[in-house]
Amino acid sequence: MTDRSTPILQVENLQQHFPMGHGYTVKAVNGVSFEIYPGETYGLVGESGSGKTTIGRSIIRLYNPTGGRVRFLGQDISGKMSRGARAVLRKNMQMIFQDPMASLNPRKKVADIIGEGLDIQKRFSSRSEREEMIAAMLKKVGLSPEHAARYPHQFSGGQRQRVGIARALIMNPQLIIADECISALDVSIQAQVVNLMKDIQQETGCAYLFIAHDLSMVKYISDRIGVLHLGYLVESGTKEEIFSNPIHPYTRSLLSAIPRPNPEIEKHRRSVQYDYASSGIRYDQGTPQHVGGTHRVLGTREEVERWREK
Amino acid sequence: MSEEMKTILDIKDLDISFKTSAGTVHAIRGVNLNLCKGETVAIVGESGSGKSVTMKAAMGLLDSNAVINSGEILYTYTDESGQEQTADLLKMPKKQLRQQINGQRIAMVFQDPMTSLDPTMTIGKQIMEGMFLHKHMGKEEARKRALELLELVGIPDAEKRFRNYPHQLSGGMRQRVVIAIALSADPDILICDEPTTALDVTIQARILDLIMDIQKKMGLSVIYITHDLGVVAKVADYVDVMYAGKIVEVGNVNEIFFAPCHPYTWGLLSAMPDLDTDDERLFSIPGSPPNLLHEPKGDAFAARNQFALVIDEKAEPPMFQVSRTHWAATWLLHPDAPKVQPPPELEAMLARARKEAEKYL
Ligand SMILES: Nc1ncnc2c1ncn2[C@@H]1O[C@H](COP(=O)(O)OP(=O)(O)OP(=O)(O)O)[C@@H](O)[C@H]1O
Numbered sequence: 288m289t290d291r292s293t294p295i296l297q298v299e300n301l302q303q304h305f306p307m308g309h310g311y312t313v314k315a316v317n318g319v320s321f322e323i324y325p326g327e328t329y330g331l332v333g334e335s336g337s338g339k340t341t342i343g344r345s346i347i348r349l350y351n352p353t354g355g356r357v358r359f360l361g362q363d364i365s366g367k368m369s370r371g372a373r374a375v376l377r378k379n380m381q382m383i384f385q386d387p388m389a390s391l392n393p394r395k396k397v398a399d400i401i402g403e404g405l406d407i408q409k410r411f412s413s414r415s416e417r418e419e420m421i422a423a424m425l426k427k428v429g430l431s432p433e434h435a436a437r438y439p440h441q442f443s444g445g446q447r448q449r450v451g452i453a454r455a456l457i458m459n460p461q462l463i464i465a466d467e468c469i470s471a472l473d474v475s476i477q478a479q480v481v482n483l484m485k486d487i488q489q490e491t492g493c494a495y496l497f498i499a500h501d502l503s504m505v506k507y508i509s510d511r512i513g514v515l516h517l518g519y520l521v522e523s524g525t526k527e528e529i530f531s532n533p534i535h536p537y538t539r540s541l542l543s544a545i546p547r548p549n550p551e552i553e554k555h556r557r558s559v560q561y562d563y564a565s566s567g568i569r570y571d572q573g574t575p576q577h578v579g580g581t582h583r584v585l586g587t588r589e590e591v592e593r594w595r596e597k
Numbered sequence: 598m599s600e601e602m603k604t605i606l607d608i609k610d611l612d613i614s615f616k617t618s619a620g621t622v623h624a625i626r627g628v629n630l631n632l633c634k635g636e637t638v639a640i641v642g643e644s645g646s647g648k649s650v651t652m653k654a655a656m657g658l659l660d661s662n663a664v665i666n667s668g669e670i671l672y673t674y675t676d677e678s679g680q681e682q683t684a685d686l687l688k689m690p691k692k693q694l695r696q697q698i699n700g701q702r703i704a705m706v707f708q709d710p711m712t713s714l715d716p717t718m719t720i721g722k723q724i725m726e727g728m729f730l731h732k733h734m735g736k737e738e739a740r741k742r743a744l745e746l747l748e749l750v751g752i753p754d755a756e757k758r759f760r761n762y763p764h765q766l767s768g769g770m771r772q773r774v775v776i777a778i779a780l781s782a783d784p785d786i787l788i789c790d791e792p793t794t795a796l797d798v799t800i801q802a803r804i805l806d807l808i809m810d811i812q813k814k815m816g817l818s819v820i821y822i823t824h825d826l827g828v829v830a831k832v833a834d835y836v837d838v839m840y841a842g843k844i845v846e847v848g849n850v851n852e853i854f855f856a857p858c859h860p861y862t863w864g865l866l867s868a869m870p871d872l873d874t875d876d877e878r879l880f881s882i883p884g885s886p887p888n889l890l891h892e893p894k895g896d897a898f899a900a901r902n903q904f905a906l907v908i909d910e911k912a913e914p915p916m917f918q919v920s921r922t923h924w925a926a927t928w929l930l931h932p933d934a935p936k937v938q939p940p941p942e943l944e945a946m947l948a949r950a951r952k953e954a955e956k957y958l
């Protein structure tokens with residue numbers, strides 16, 4: 288069994304800036320730190336465009352981080368990677384991408400998309416074993432083995448998303464970055480996939496970085512949660528700490544906007560507005576303030592004290 | 598009929614198959630759907646049940662392996678000379694559909710934003726393109742309107758973002774660009790296929806409010822396809838529930854959320870997570886979605902329905918009427934069927950929801 292007291296992933300002060308020319312730089316991620324332990328699910332939530340996908344892509348090295356350090360299974364994977372580090376990364380980390388259409392090769396049959404990782408790492412001893420593994424995985428995500436011969440564009444949005452999930456899960460990695468991986472599924476199939484992810488986690492002790500905007504689901508599946516706004520981690524803690532005692536004004540505004548599946552309530556709802564520009568808050572002036580347990584809030588001492596009083 | 602009750606889009610008995618190497622997939626099996634002017638209809642249902650294909654048919658954008666077996670999609674509009682016209686979109690020549698209807702009178706926001714954006718063109722150009730083409734706007738005017746739309750959908754630094762390519766935007770920003778493009782046409786009908794899957798709840802609320810605002814001002818009619826029942830609760834007048842290529846229940850939004858009749862709808866509502874869910878396992882409807890490569894016999898939901906009757910194995914249920922606006926296709930509504938209540942946990946949840954709603958009624 289893996290040692291649960293040493294983080295599997297440590298992200299320290301991660302920075303990812305994109306120079307766009309004309310003297311304009313998109314500061315997507317600005318000094319974000321968190322760690323994930325084996326067997327744990329870390330939920331990442333935040334505004335659209337706040338840097339969630341970028342953090343995932345920087346960790347798995349689709350981008351070269353412009354600052355900070357990322358350690359995974361004891362290896363530094365943020366700078367120039369050694370061959371060993373590269374191998375550890377390839378073998379033990381997978382990402383389920385937010386945009387399934389753009390991430391699945393349109394000219395490949397679904398069986399070969401799901402089997403690609405298996406092929407590269409030679410994870411089977413015969414063709415029939417490979418086929419069985421793929422068929423079993425298709426069934427687990429609510430598709431049928433008969434779907435194996437189809438191309439990605441011949442699926443519905445949610446079916447395609449499940450192909451992306453199957454492709455990642457079949458590799459049994461130790462860390463899965465799941466970027467909005469259930470957003471195209473109806474609530475019943477969502478439940479099926481989330482149950483599957485939890486089962487696999489119990490079986491293999493893998494960890495998830497779970498990026499999603501459905502806060503009920505994030506609360507259900509996560510152990511700890513980080514709230515991102517404009518590339519800053521403005522609040523983090525256990526799910527209880529975040530949901531029962533949100534402190535940062537962005538977190539509060541986010542939680543107040545969770546829609547309720549009740550037409551009468553929805554027609555009359557008022558949510559708490561939050562506008563960074565007029566808030567007087569400067570994220571770059573704040574530091575993470577410890578407010579108890581594992582609960583941390585970004586701000587100056589005075590700010591955080593003021594927010595806690597409200 | 599009063600002005601606001603006028604049907605603008607009427608889908609009748611739509612039936613579509615796909616030819617695949619494994620055989621014929623009977624994806625749409627007799628869909629009927631009605632949209633009135635100024636109203637909002639939400640289509641919910643199982644992943645793969647045919648929601649997107651139905652709407653793509655109306656846009657003349659079906660894949661090349663699709664076969665339309667039967668049906669019509671009647672669109673009623675006022676032409677340039679002020680005459681009211683009704684046209685069957687399935688019979689209209691593709692060229693006319695492209696030049697006069699799509700993206701102008703009927704605009705669609707597709708489920709996968711990347712598929713409707715050109716990766717090699719800046720988003721500014723893509724938003725302005727339609728305005729040049731259809732509205733014959735000048736460059737400055739189009740640019741001004743495009744920037745305005747980007748601000749409206751909540752994209753900060755719109756001036757700078759104008760020069761970005763789609764891959765330089767976040768998933769939710771791309772989704773909002775596609776919404777901006779659809780709105781730039783001032784359409785009669787807006788079809789939104791999962792328009793907010795990549796948006797956090799605050800920006801989602803802002804986009805939905807924006808569309809509702811335009812609806813009030815311009816009488817826009819909207820179809821939402823969405824899995825997010827919170828969104829449905831907020832925007833919908835009517836809800837269509839789809840399962841295995843058919844609409845199995847339709848009603849006004851309160852009827853569907855407070856008094857659903859179809860066992861599939863019961864299952865769907867039971868699977869809805871909320872902030873208090875902490876069970877070891879989430880409820881999901883038992884069994885797997887039907888594979889429409891094999892024609893279902895009787896009621897397609899029977900195998901997964903704990904209340905299935907003997908007749909469900911033999912014959913497909915027709916739509917039974919529950920109220921003036923509420924219909925469901927289940928034999929449980931037949932006068933001779935045993936009286937069945939929704940599962941107790943769901944019944945308790947519905948009662949809670951009705952009670953919470955009372956405060957506002
Ligand atoms: N390749 C890139 N080049 C330039 N800018 C980029 C690139 N990738 C992302 N960005 C920018 O970085 C910021 C963060 O984007 P990111 O995709 O990480 O957001 P997100 O939190 O995942 O949002 P969403 O919830 O909408 O998916 C955005 O401003 C985006 O435009």
Ligand SMILES: Nc1ncnc2c1ncn2[C@@H]1O[C@H](COP(=O)(O)OP(=O)(O)OP(=O)(O)O)[C@@H](O)[C@H]1O
Pocket residue numbers: 440441442443444445446471472473615616617622624643644645646647648649650651660662663708889
């Ligand atoms: N080109 C195609 N060839 C074969 N089957 C197809 C094709 N396009 C769609 N289908 C099938 O038709 C059915 C309906 O697809 P559709 O995209 O309408 O589903 P949906 O209700 O929108 O689902 P989702 O919520 O997952 O987006 C699915 O089972 C899908 O696999």
Ligand SMILES: [Mg+2]
Pocket residue numbers: 339340341385466767768769
């Ligand atoms: Mg993203």
Ligand SMILES: [Mg+2]
Pocket residue numbers: 443444445648649650708790
């Ligand atoms: Mg769809």
